Amino acid sequence: MTITITVNAKGVKWSRTASIEVDAAQYQQGNSGNSALFPPEGTASSMGIHSFAGMAVALFANKSKGAVQELYFYTGSTMTSGVSLSTYHPFILYAGTGTGFSGAINGSATDTDTPTLDADYARIGSFTGAQTSQALVGLKPIS
Amino acid sequence: MDAQLSYSASVTVDGELREVAGNEAIEITNIITGSQVIGTTYEVLATTVIPQSGMVLYNTGDVDVSVRIRLSHFSINEYLPFNLIAGGVMFFPRVYFNDEGRAAQMEDIYARSASGTVTVDYCLLYA
Numbered sequence: 185m186t187i188t189i190t191v192n193a194k195g196v197k198w199s200r201t202a203s204i205e206v207d208a209a210q211y212q213q214g215n216s217g218n219s220a221l222f223p224p225e226g227t228a229s230s231m232g233i234h235s236f237a238g239m240a241v242a243l244f245a246n247k248s249k250g251a252v253q254e255l256y257f258y259t260g261s262t263m264t265s266g267v268s269l270s271t272y273h274p275f276i277l278y279a280g281t282g283t284g285f286s287g288a289i290n291g292s293a294t295d296t297d298t299p300t301l302d303a304d305y306a307r308i309g310s311f312t313g314a315q316t317s318q319a320l321v322g323l324k325p326i327s
Numbered sequence: 328m329d330a331q332l333s334y335s336a337s338v339t340v341d342g343e344l345r346e347v348a349g350n351e352a353i354e355i356t357n358i359i360t361g362s363q364v365i366g367t368t369y370e371v372l373a374t375t376v377i378p379q380s381g382m383v384l385y386n387t388g389d390v391d392v393s394v395r396i397r398l399s400h401f402s403i404n405e406y407l408p409f410n411l412i413a414g415g416v417m418f419f420p421r422v423y424f425n426d427e428g429r430a431a432q433m434e435d436i437y438a439r440s441a442s443g444t445v446t447v448d449y450c451l452l453y454a
Contacts, residue, residue, distance in 0.1 A: 266424030284391025284441025
């Protein structure tokens with residue numbers, strides 16, 4: 185999976201690209217509040233979507249003009265953290281790839297913590313405005 | 328002045344291209360780009376003045392980097408570490424949620440490598 189972010193401003197063009205090996209991928213669009221953009225493994229398996237324990241890499245995007253959306257990440261059934269997405273803004277997650285930290289996320293009161301938790305599940309909802317969102321999730325065994 | 332923020336994620340599976348992409352004009356007052364070498368202890372990344380419009384980070388190294396967002400708002404004092412893997416690029420907005428779903432702005436951003444030293448490229452967008 186290839187991810188590129190480019191910024192153009194004031195005569196500056198800044199662009200970087202990441203490439204991550206994956207075994208499969210899931211594309212999903214949400215059009216309602218509180219959409220499960222990446223359903224948990226058991227639900228996804230029963231729906232025939234995928235049978236992976238969590239996200240290897242993911243890009244989530246707010247696709248609603250003028251809207252602010254709430255994107256939440258879960259480890260198991262426990263919410264770990266979340267991000268506020270302004271109009272058309274993306275957020276990207278990576279699981280550990282064996283070159284350092286074991287997980288994608290964490291959330292704690294301890295300032296020495298590192299990302300040791302997998303992102304098993306993601307949910308998005310609208311804070312203000314419309315609710316269209318998209319996700320492209322790369323899949324491979326992560327733990 | 329406007330900055331154009333463009334992003335794309337794409338993958339071909341069984342001959343089928345799947346892609347999510349977008350482009351947004353963000354009103355900014357300044358853009359700053361640069362690089363920083365970080366080690367295995369958390370240190371302030373790029374700036375002590377957090378950009379209102381967000382920042383993009385790229386890990387140029389061979390090992391992962393933990394990017395730690397600190398939230399501080401009323402009773403919230405928490406840290407959200409994200410894995411910026413070797414060769415990974417991420418956009419960091421300004422507002423996050425803790426594990427109770429309470430929103431707070433990023434107060435500071437620190438980073439550390441998993442091992443050795445790593446160079447992180449950054450692009451800061453100031454509103």
